[in-house]
Amino acid sequence: xxxxxxxxxxxxxxxxxxxxxxxxxxxxxxxxxxxxxxxxxxxxxxxxxxxxxxxxxxxxxxxxxxxxxxxxxxxxxxxxxxxxxxxxxxxxxxxxxxxxxxxxxxxxxxxxxxxxxxxxxxxxxxxxxxxxxxxxxxxxxxxxxxxxxxxxxxxxxxxxxxxxxxxxxxxxxxxxxxxxxxxxxxxxxxxxxxxxxxxxxxxxxxxxxxxxxxxxxxxxxxxxxxxxxxxxxxxxxxxxxxxxxxxxxxxxxxxxxxxxxxxxxxxxxxxxxxxxxxxxxxxxxxxxxxxxxxxxxx
Numbered sequence: 001x002x003x004x005x006x007x008x009x010x011x012x013x014x015x016x017x018x019x020x021x022x023x024x025x026x027x028x029x030x031x032x033x034x035x036x037x038x039x040x041x042x043x044x045x046x047x048x049x050x051x052x053x054x055x056x057x058x059x060x061x062x063x064x065x066x067x068x069x070x071x072x073x074x075x076x077x078x079x080x081x082x083x084x085x086x087x088x089x090x091x092x093x094x095x096x097x098x099x100x101x102x103x104x105x106x107x108x109x110x111x112x113x114x115x116x117x118x119x120x121x122x123x124x125x126x127x128x129x130x131x132x133x134x135x136x137x138x139x140x141x142x143x144x145x146x147x148x149x150x151x152x153x154x155x156x157x158x159x160x161x162x163x164x165x166x167x168x169x170x171x172x173x174x175x176x177x178x179x180x181x182x183x184x185x186x187x188x189x190x191x192x193x194x195x196x197x198x199x200x201x202x203x204x205x206x207x208x209x210x211x212x213x214x215x216x217x218x219x220x221x222x223x224x225x226x227x228x229x230x231x232x233x234x235x236x237x238x239x240x241x242x243x244x245x246x247x248x249x250x251x252x253x254x255x256x257x258x259x260x261x262x263x264x265x266x267x268x269x270x271x272x273x274x275x276x277x278x279x280x281x282x283x284x285x286x287x288x289x290x291x292x293x294x295x296x297x298x
Contacts, residue, residue, distance in 0.1 A: 021051035025058045032062075032069045037105065040066050070105025071112070079106060083115050092126065093158040095119050126156040130165070137168050142176060145169050240270035247279055256287045 028043030044066060047059040070076055079102055086095035099107070099116055106112060133148035149165055247262035260283060267276050 017050045017052060018055060021047055021055045021058060024050060025062050028062045029065060032065050035069070035073075037066055037070055037073070040069075067105045067108050070103065071109030073106070076102070076106035076109065080109070080111055080115065083112075083119075087115065087119060087122065090153070090155060090157045092119065092122055092156040093160070096123075122155060126152060126159055129155060130159065130161055133165050137165070137172060140172060140176070142169060142172050145172065236269050237273075240266040240273050240276075243269070244273075244275055244279060247283070251279075251283055251286060254290065256283060256290075259283050 024043045024047035028040045028047060031037070031040035031043060040062070044059065044062050047062055048056075051059045079098060083095050083098040086092070086098060095115075096119060099112070099119065102112060129148055129152045133145050133152060136142075136144035136148055145165075146169060149162070149169065152159055152162065152165070243262045243266035247259045247266065250256075250259035250262060263276060263280055263283065266273065270276075
């Protein structure tokens with residue numbers, strides 16, 4: 001009787017496919033339960049070929065079971081934790097490589113989807129900061145560029161653009177320092193005084209006994225020695241006379257203060273000049289007369 005039923009079922013259209021579909025699904029689920037996901041995927045491929053119509057939903061169930069098991073596997077969990085560490089450690093490049101290396105089952109896990117979204121947000125923030133750094137460099141703002149590079153490193157210290165940005169910042173800082181140095185006048189170098197070498201003192205030469213100098217030569221020498229003193233006295237006398245003439249002119253113009261100033265200068269140069277006292281009396285007398293006249297008029 002059973003054989004007849006089986007023969008009947010196999011003889012119906014689609015009967016063999018239905019049996020093959022059920023076998024593939026059942027075998028696949030057993031392999032998933034045993035942790036053999038590769039074998040389960042092979043059964044899934046068979047089920048997709050033989051499960052038709054309403055039976056195709058069974059293939060979808062096997063697919064979901066494999067994905068769930070794959071996400072829960074030790075290998076997937078280790079990969080997910082590694083990606084989390086990369087994101088927390090500001091290593092976005094390593095995190096992106098980790099996501100790309102996941103197999104299909106692990107990549108479809110809900111935890112991986114959350115990590116993928118978090119990674120995308122961090123990458124967008126890093127790109128925005130990078131644009132700001134480039135603008136600061138173009139604007140010759142080294143301080144803003146330095147701060148921007150610090151923020152970029154805080155988001156992604158593996159950013160491929162970091163070496164170039166740091167190099168451009170270093171060049172900008174060097175150019176700014178050179179311009180500042182050129183604008184500041186440099187101090188003249190302090191010269192070190194040269195050490196003078198003392199020449200050896202020659203031994204005193206023997207002085208031959210001098211012959212008596214003739215009287216005429218003695219007189220000429222005396223005149224020569226007295227000449228500088230006479231020249232100095234003549235110069236002082238001429239200067240005193242010049243101040244006295246200025247004093248007399250100021251007296252004639254009624255400028256008594258100026259006359260007294262010139263007179264004092266003449267007295268300092270030649271205090272023995274007899275004209276000084278005489279002119280001083282004239283200045284005092286003339287000044288007294290002017291004061292009396294002004295008083296009488298008032």
